[in-house]
Structure formats: C-alpha cells, structure tokens
Amino acid sequence: MTIFSKIVAGEIPCYKIAEDENFFAFLDINPVNWGHTLVIPKREEDYIFDLSDDELGGMMAFTKKVASAIKKAIPCRKVGMAVLGLEVPHAHIHLIPLQNEGDMDFRHKVENPTPEKMKEIAEKIAAGF
Numbered sequence: 001m002t003i004f005s006k007i008v009a010g011e012i013p014c015y016k017i018a019e020d021e022n023f024f025a026f027l028d029i030n031p032v033n034w035g036h037t038l039v040i041p042k043r044e045e046d047y048i049f050d051l052s053d054d055e056l057g058g059m060m061a062f063t064k065k066v067a068s069a070i071k072k073a074i075p076c077r078k079v080g081m082a083v084l085g086l087e088v089p090h091a092h093i094h095l096i097p098l099q100n101e102g103d104m105d106f107r108h109k110v111e112n113p114t115p116e117k118m119k120e121i122a123e124k125i126a127a128g129f
C-alpha cells in the first residue's frame with residue numbers, strides 16, 4: 001500500500017480538499033506555495049501515463065474542478081499543473097497557485113506551513129469545490 005493509499009484509507013492524516021468515487025485531492029505536506037495540492041487516483045498506479053485513457057481523462061476532469069476551487073480560494077493569476085512522481089510511486093498531479101513562473105520551482109518550499117494555516121487553506125479550497 002502506498003503512502004497515498006494510506007491517506008485515502010484514513011490511516012494517515014491529510015489536509016483533505018475533495019474526493020469522488022475514483023479520485024482524491026489533498027494539500028501537499030511540503031508545499032512550494034500556499035495552496036499546493038495533489039490529485040491522485042484512488043487506484044494505485046505508479047506512473048501517471050500507465051493510467052488508461054478513461055482514467056486519465058477522469059482524473060483531468062476532477063483536477064479541473066480542484067483547480068477552479070483553488071483559484072477561488074487563493075489569490076493567483078493561474079493554477080499551474082505539474083507531474084513529477086520521483087518520490088512517491090503513486091500517480092499524482094501537483095496543482096500550484098501561480099503569480100509568476102518562479103512559483104513553480106520545486107526547490108523552493110513554504111517556510112513554515114503550520115498545521116493551523118494548512119487546515120485553514122484546505123477548508124477554504126474545499127468550500128469552493
């Protein structure tokens with residue numbers, strides 16, 4: 001079971017944003033920017049491009065709704081999307097609120113993402129989903 005499957009199962013806590021039958025969204029625990037969110041399929045698959053066309057299409061439709069909720073909650077010009085997957089072997093899409101291209105730099109991290117602030121942000125995004 002991947003760490004993300006444990007989050008879906010409720011065995012590991014997360015700052016949940018939204019879920020449906022097949023997909024789940026939650027805040028990245030080590031955000032590069034406030035509102036940095038991960039979208040995953042509930043079904044375990046390591047590499048995102050090993051998902052079926054239907055599953056990837058469904059994931060994009062779900063991701064679009066999450067991005068819209070982020071944009072409503074976090075002041076930003078656009079919500080950027082990235083796929084890395086070098087660390088956690090469970091397909092995921094990063095959604096990151098952007099003011100400029102530097103906000104997409106994964107070497108930069110939010111300095112002190114306190115539980116209180118993370119909870120507040122997750123609740124704000126979730127309310128607009």
Ligand code: AMP
Binds near residue numbers: 083086
């Ligand atoms: P990557 O696999 O390279 O796309 O990176 C995995 C991402 O998952 C990183 O941005 C981590 O901060 C994030 N991450 C790892 N464990 C957790 C967790 N338990 N809750 C939320 N985000 C996590």
